[in-house]
Amino acid sequence: MARSSRLSPPLPFQEQVAIFARLEEANPHPETELNFVNPYTLVVAVALSAQATDIGVNKATKGLFAVADTPQKMLDLGLEGVTEHIRTIGLYRQKAKNVIALSRILVQDYGGAVPDSRAALMSLPGVGRKTANVVLNCAFGQPAQAVDTHIFRVGNRTRLAPGRDVDEVERAIEDNVPARFQQHAHHWLILHGRYICQARRPRCAVCIINDLCPYEEKTA
Structure with missing residues (x-):
């Protein structure tokens, strides 16, 4: 346009x-057409969806979220485990690093919970304003x-x-x-x-x- x-x-x-x-x-x-089971998995799914289709993300996260649906479980899975699950998604190596990094911050700074603040969400690796707004809307009911x-x-x-x-x-x-x-x-x-x-x-x-x-x- x-x-x-x-x-x-x-x-x-x-x-x-x-x-x-x-x-x-x-x-x-x-x-949203992204599959998620809780606010944390929504954060991960939306972060993974950058330059990727929702269908492709859903295929990758089906197995990922079955074994890691909390920040601590994601950390326990480790970088290699996350990478293996999402390797069909574009930019998967950097996205895997972001998922591990944001999971670590959520565990260390927020007790494993996802904050309902745009500023706090945008401070997480791989989370921009669009991702934050999706989470605020879909997970916390904010307009x-x-x-x-x-x-x-x-x-x-x-x-x-x-x-x-x-x-x-x-x-x-x-x-x-x-x-x-x-x-x-x-x-x-x-x-x-x-x-x-x-x-x-x-x-x-x-x-x-x-x-x-x-x-x-x-x-x-």
């Missing part, structure tokens, strides 16, 4: 309500917005959350999306971008918000 120096204004409140109401009706309880390329694209095309970069889109969601939809907003947007409003050829013909979307380059 070409990035203009001039942003379109966000959709008016009532139009936002109409769009999110349809997304909610179609999927009332959206969830944090984890913006990725799908959400960036959908936010700008629909003008639900226009922004020049992911940080601006995150703020636009927080500032403009009606409060009742904040908890699930990023899930609806990422799923819509992943399966309908795709990058090269959006599937406008089957889009449930087609008539409400201001995107000018709709496909037939």
Whole structure:
């Protein structure tokens, strides 16, 4: 997507309500497509998902989480054990080091528990703002917005959350999306971008918000 120096204004409140109401009706309880069993395994799964698909991560973590679903168990498994489980994922060597390092910090500094603070989460190796926001939203029920390329694209095309970069889109969601939809907003947007409003050829013909979307380059 070409990035203009001039942003379109966000959709008016009532139009936002109409769009999110349809997304909610179609999927009332959206969830992350990453498999996890507790906040710790969610941290690991999201950290592993950078430059990898959720499907690929789920295949790798199925065996990993069966033997190591706590920070201490992960440390007991060791770097070589973690590496062997996730070697099918891109950048697996560095990611394995990060998993061991963040597990050690959680054991030493947090008694093995995952903190519910963005700043604390982002201090962990391999955990950026997006990962932290996923954990805050999915594990702790906070209306944090984890913006990725799908959400960036959908936010700008629909003008639900226009922004020049992911940080601006995150703020636009927080500032403009009606409060009742904040908890699930990023899930609806990422799923819509992943399966309908795709990058090269959006599937406008089957889009449930087609008539409400201001995107000018709709496909037939």
